[in-house]
Amino acid sequence: MKFDNIIIGGGLSGLTSGIKLAEQGRKCAIVSSGQSAIHFFSGSFDLLGKINGQEVVNPLEEMKKLSLKHPYQRIGMENIAPLVNEVPQFLKRAGLSFSGQASKNHFVLTPMGVMKPTWLTIQDFTCFDTKDEFPWKKAVILNFSGFLDFHTLFIKDGLKKFEVNAQIKNIAMKEFEAIRRNPSEMRSSNIAKVFDQGEAINEFANKVNELSEGFEVVILPAVFGLMNNKVAADLKEKINKPLVLLPALPPSVPGIRSQIMLRQRFQELGGTYFLGDNVEEGVFENNRLIEIKTNNHGDIKLEADEFILASGSFYSKGIVAIHDKLYEPIFGLDIDGDNDRAQWLDEKFFNDQPYMHYGVKTDEHFRAMMNGKPIENLYVSGSVLGGANPLKEGSGAGISLLTSLHVAEQILK
Numbered sequence: 001m002k003f004d005n006i007i008i009g010g011g012l013s014g015l016t017s018g019i020k021l022a023e024q025g026r027k028c029a030i031v032s033s034g035q036s037a038i039h040f041f042s043g044s045f046d047l048l049g050k051i052n053g054q055e056v057v058n059p060l061e062e063m064k065k066l067s068l069k070h071p072y073q074r075i076g077m078e079n080i081a082p083l084v085n086e087v088p089q090f091l092k093r094a095g096l097s098f099s100g101q102a103s104k105n106h107f108v109l110t111p112m113g114v115m116k117p118t119w120l121t122i123q124d125f126t127c128f129d130t131k132d133e134f135p136w137k138k139a140v141i142l143n144f145s146g147f148l149d150f151h152t153l154f155i156k157d158g159l160k161k162f163e164v165n166a167q168i169k170n171i172a173m174k175e176f177e178a179i180r181r182n183p184s185e186m187r188s189s190n191i192a193k194v195f196d197q198g199e200a201i202n203e204f205a206n207k208v209n210e211l212s213e214g215f216e217v218v219i220l221p222a223v224f225g226l227m228n229n230k231v232a233a234d235l236k237e238k239i240n241k242p243l244v245l246l247p248a249l250p251p252s253v254p255g256i257r258s259q260i261m262l263r264q265r266f267q268e269l270g271g272t273y274f275l276g277d278n279v280e281e282g283v284f285e286n287n288r289l290i291e292i293k294t295n296n297h298g299d300i301k302l303e304a305d306e307f308i309l310a311s312g313s314f315y316s317k318g319i320v321a322i323h324d325k326l327y328e329p330i331f332g333l334d335i336d337g338d339n340d341r342a343q344w345l346d347e348k349f350f351n352d353q354p355y356m357h358y359g360v361k362t363d364e365h366f367r368a369m370m371n372g373k374p375i376e377n378l379y380v381s382g383s384v385l386g387g388a389n390p391l392k393e394g395s396g397a398g399i400s401l402l403t404s405l406h407v408a409e410q411i412l413k
């Protein structure tokens with residue numbers, strides 16, 4: 001099977017470059033072995049939240065201070081602003097609405113009850129201008145009876161810092177009885193499916209309105225709209241108080257919805273998505289990747305003019321660490337990291353951990369290096385790239401979105 005472009009990995013990064021290339025008429029395929037980090041999505045895409053522990057106000061300006069090895073610096077400051085501006089419209093074309101701007105971080109309330117700076121927040125969630133204030137003083141935190149993935153006490157405790165008087169209450173409804181019988185079934189995605197069917201929402205909203213009498217704001221877990229992005233908006237209309245949705249433990253309902261909608265956009269543009277297929281190796285000729293071999297396709301060759309590796313970081317096995325080495329498991333590409341395991345970790349758990357900066361080595365065009373030479377038609381994007389600590393910096397989605405758009409532009413040139 002021959003494509004213009006094949007992308008390895010169907011997470012945020014792979015889908016972003018796939019959509020961008022398909023929008024420009026390229027015949028693309030994405031091969032993805034499984035779930036991606038977006039299934040754990042908090043509801044916000046981070047661009048740059050902190051540098052050296054200091055909170056960032058204007059990510060677009062302050063990213064100039066990052067190390068020259070950082071993916072943003074390697075895209076080039078002159079190229080970043082147009083890409084950053086492109087993202088909200090790009091997501092909108094896939095049916096995903098986000099609020100926020102790159103020149104000023106806003107804040108979101110986390111499930112630990114603290115405010116966190118971020119770039120783009122999905123429409124269901126509430127954005128705050130400052131981290132020091134919560135606009136309401138009397139809050140009701142509502143949970144579904146038997147739902148263990150929403151830690152209401154943490155939220156209540158966190159809200160005390162803002163001098164909020166919060167009360168926790170539970171909602172029971174017959175629609176949830178079936179999934180409640182087994183605690184492993186009482187997961188956010190199963191609750192969301194009940195609301196997606198449309199019938200439970202009116203009764204639920206009535207109960208919320210009853211239980212929130214005397215309170216200024218309602219806090220609920222974000223379990224609305226798995227396949228249908230109108231459920232949360234509909235609920236907000238039916239509730240007679242401001243509603244703040246907070247992420248529950250994974251699977252993330254807004255994350256799964258985002259993944260589904262991005263994938264639909266890619267397929268509507270003519271893209272082919274091979275789900276549950278693992279890329280195992282590649283055939284190289286004269287510093288070019290000619291074809292890849294996958295688990296499901298056996299002897300059927302998957303060929304393309306250009307390939308993108310978007311296989312994620314350690315979490316998705318895009319890079320792997322074993323007792324004595326780090327490696328990239330599909331092609332054996334060069335790794336920017338330390339093979340001496342003593343260097344991987346800082347003994348202080350909360351310090352910037354060196355291993356978080358490791359990733360596949362690339363040249364200045366984001367082409368993968370193998371044995372010290374760039375592979376001419378194999379580009380690398382997303383969290384499989386090194387040079388950053390997304391967890392410490394709050395830069396995960398920004399790196400994935402911007403490197404993927406940039407790599408797609410390199411291919412389209």
Ligand SMILES: Cc1cc2nc3c(=O)[nH]c(=O)nc-3n(C[C@H](O)[C@H](O)[C@H](O)COP(=O)(O)OP(=O)(O)OC[C@H]3O[C@@H](n4cnc5c(N)ncnc54)[C@H](O)[C@@H]3O)c2cc1C
Pocket residue numbers: 008009010011012013014031032033034035036037038040041042043044045046047277278279280310311312313315316317318330381382383384390395396397398400
């Ligand atoms: C648990 C978690 C939660 C996060 N939450 C947030 C958040 O809320 N906000 C934020 O800004 N950032 C977050 N991040 C940071 C995250 O890195 C980025 O947001 C981004 O989603 C990463 O996308 P990616 O496509 O680069 O990698 P991934 O999402 O890891 O996707 C890689 C994909 O490649 C596939 N793959 C790997 N190897 C192969 C192979 N051999 N063959 C075929 N397919 C393969 C995997 O199955 C996976 O689908 C989170 C990270 C993690 C780990």
